[in-house]
Amino acid sequence: MASPKDLKYTKTHEWVRLDGETAVLGLTDTAQTELGDITYLELPDAGESVSAGEPFGVVESVKAASDMYSPIDGEVVERNDDAIEAPELINQSPYEKAWLVKVKLADPSQLDSLMSNSAYDEFAEEQAG
Amino acid sequence: MSQETSTDRKTALHQRHVDLGARMVSFAGWNMPIQYTGILAEHRAVRTAAGLFDLGHMGQVSVTGPDALTFLQWTTTNDVSKLEAGEAQYALLPNESGGVVDDIIVYRQPEGEDGYMVVVNASNRERDVAWWQELRGRRSKLDVEVRDISHKLGMIAIQGPVAETITSRLTAFDPLSLDYFTWKRVKVAGVTTMIARTGYTGEDGFEFYADDAEIATIWDALLWEGGRDGLVPVGLGARDTLRLEARMPLYGQELGDDISPYEAGVGWAVKLDAKEFIGRDKMAEVKAAKPARRTVGFTTVGRSAAPRTHYPLFVDGKEIGQVTSGAWSPTLEKNIGLALIDREYAGVGKPLQVEVRGKLVDAVQVKTPFYKRDNG
Numbered sequence: 001m002a003s004p005k006d007l008k009y010t011k012t013h014e015w016v017r018l019d020g021e022t023a024v025l026g027l028t029d030t031a032q033t034e035l036g037d038i039t040y041l042e043l044p045d046a047g048e049s050v051s052a053g054e055p056f057g058v059v060e061s062v063k064a065a066s067d068m069y070s071p072i073d074g075e076v077v078e079r080n081d082d083a084i085e086a087p088e089l090i091n092q093s094p095y096e097k098a099w100l101v102k103v104k105l106a107d108p109s110q111l112d113s114l115m116s117n118s119a120y121d122e123f124a125e126e127q128a129g
Numbered sequence: 130m131s132q133e134t135s136t137d138r139k140t141a142l143h144q145r146h147v148d149l150g151a152r153m154v155s156f157a158g159w160n161m162p163i164q165y166t167g168i169l170a171e172h173r174a175v176r177t178a179a180g181l182f183d184l185g186h187m188g189q190v191s192v193t194g195p196d197a198l199t200f201l202q203w204t205t206t207n208d209v210s211k212l213e214a215g216e217a218q219y220a221l222l223p224n225e226s227g228g229v230v231d232d233i234i235v236y237r238q239p240e241g242e243d244g245y246m247v248v249v250n251a252s253n254r255e256r257d258v259a260w261w262q263e264l265r266g267r268r269s270k271l272d273v274e275v276r277d278i279s280h281k282l283g284m285i286a287i288q289g290p291v292a293e294t295i296t297s298r299l300t301a302f303d304p305l306s307l308d309y310f311t312w313k314r315v316k317v318a319g320v321t322t323m324i325a326r327t328g329y330t331g332e333d334g335f336e337f338y339a340d341d342a343e344i345a346t347i348w349d350a351l352l353w354e355g356g357r358d359g360l361v362p363v364g365l366g367a368r369d370t371l372r373l374e375a376r377m378p379l380y381g382q383e384l385g386d387d388i389s390p391y392e393a394g395v396g397w398a399v400k401l402d403a404k405e406f407i408g409r410d411k412m413a414e415v416k417a418a419k420p421a422r423r424t425v426g427f428t429t430v431g432r433s434a435a436p437r438t439h440y441p442l443f444v445d446g447k448e449i450g451q452v453t454s455g456a457w458s459p460t461l462e463k464n465i466g467l468a469l470i471d472r473e474y475a476g477v478g479k480p481l482q483v484e485v486r487g488k489l490v491d492a493v494q495v496k497t498p499f500y501k502r503d504n505g
Contacts, residue, residue: 036366037169039457040434058434058486062168062457063366065434065486 140185283344331375
């Protein structure tokens with residue numbers, strides 16, 4: 001499935017939506033497909049900071065746990081407790097219901113280096129080989 | 130498990146898995162389905178309806194000749210002399226130091242046929258056969274032949290509460306007339322097959338052994354017949370969570386070269402007093418002195434990532450062992466695990482901590498199996 005056009009993407013399969021000064025982070029459809037049934041999610045609380053290139057949370061499927069990486073610096077202003085309560089939301093609605101955290105951006109220009117949807121789809125397809 | 134490699138072998142059902150949209154992985158030198166639609170759905174189908182498994186990667190070894198019983202008595206831990214024609218038993222293939230080379234099922238051939246068939250793990254097949262051949266060489270006077278017959282045989286399993294209903298529609302034979310751990314030669318879907326009432330899921334069900342060229346006929350018929358009853362194909366992913374809930378050991382995790390059967394909790398398959406066998410004295414020593422470690426079941430307290438194989442366990446900050454298998458249990462909807470720990474800390478209700486991804490998570494020891502079917 002083609003990734004939504006209005007988002008930016010990372011090589012570690014996170015998506016970012018810019019909403020004013022705030023960035024919303026999530027996991028891509030490719031990521032949730034690859035992980036399989038997701039059973040557990042760990043996210044930072046509001047007030048915690050995240051750093052570009054550093055893990056900000058853990059997502060686990062029946063098979064294995066993986067870190068999720070923040071593409072940006074900033075402070076978490078809200079996390080999605082619904083997704084923590086029902087991690088299968090990530091399988092069902094990776095771009096809508098299963099947003100993960102909202103981050104107040106330290107430097108909005110950090111989004112410039114991220115991939116567009118078409119670049120990401122090409123990247124994901126290459127990776128799948 | 131890893132990505133597909135070109136040297137991997139394919140079972141007779143490989144193209145069917147691909148056509149069903151399975152995700153294929155490399156496992157023990159075979160290209161096998163890890164999941165079709167998803168591990169959770171497949172797991173739950175086996176607990177509530179039925180699942181169909183391709184076990185073409187498993188190994189089968191034929192042991193025949195006048196001294197087959199003598200040889201198997203010497204090279205396995207269970208009492209093979211107890212097997213009547215058509216009966217099967219779980220056993221271990223021992224090494225000389227009191228550990229385990231593999232866990233196996235020994236089938237005595239049905240009435241009127243001589244010898245035994247031993248089913249072994251795919252990952253151990255080659256070294257099992259090599260070990261048996263070496264032992265065969267040490268007892269050259271024995272009239273026995275050990276042959277790897279894996280390449281000729283296909284193997285599938287149907288497991289779950291409606292496995293019997295589905296199977297009975299494809300054969301004149303009454304599957305329920307088969308006792309647990311027995312097998313028989315019958316026709317299913319027009320194909321001659323051995324049908325065994327055995328499995329690795331904690332559910333009732335059957336395993337089929339048929340010629341590699343014919344196993345697909347049974348697979349297709351079962352899948353076609355069983356669709357309306359909720360039968361789905363099940364990959365290795367759910368096979369692992371199913372066997373863990375039922376507390377069935379997996380070689381390389383609960384069992385190994387340097388783990389005593391008494392530590393692994395399979396001492397019941399070791400018959401020290403029945404016979405002489407490889408490694409017997411070492412096993413007897415461990416039993417007499419009481420094993421230093423025990424395999425225990427545990428669940429974690431509160432929510433956390435799942436414990437996984439090799440994660441360390443602590444009591445009061447002291448490392449006391451390691452997780453052998455762990456997962457989020459689809460049936461219990463919580464994290465479960467088996468662990469090999471120092472004996473003094475073992476006991477149902479006793480606390481532990483497991484280090485999961487750098488964090489200490491509280492856990493408590495529980496009775497196993499984690500799951501037991503109602504009529505089981």
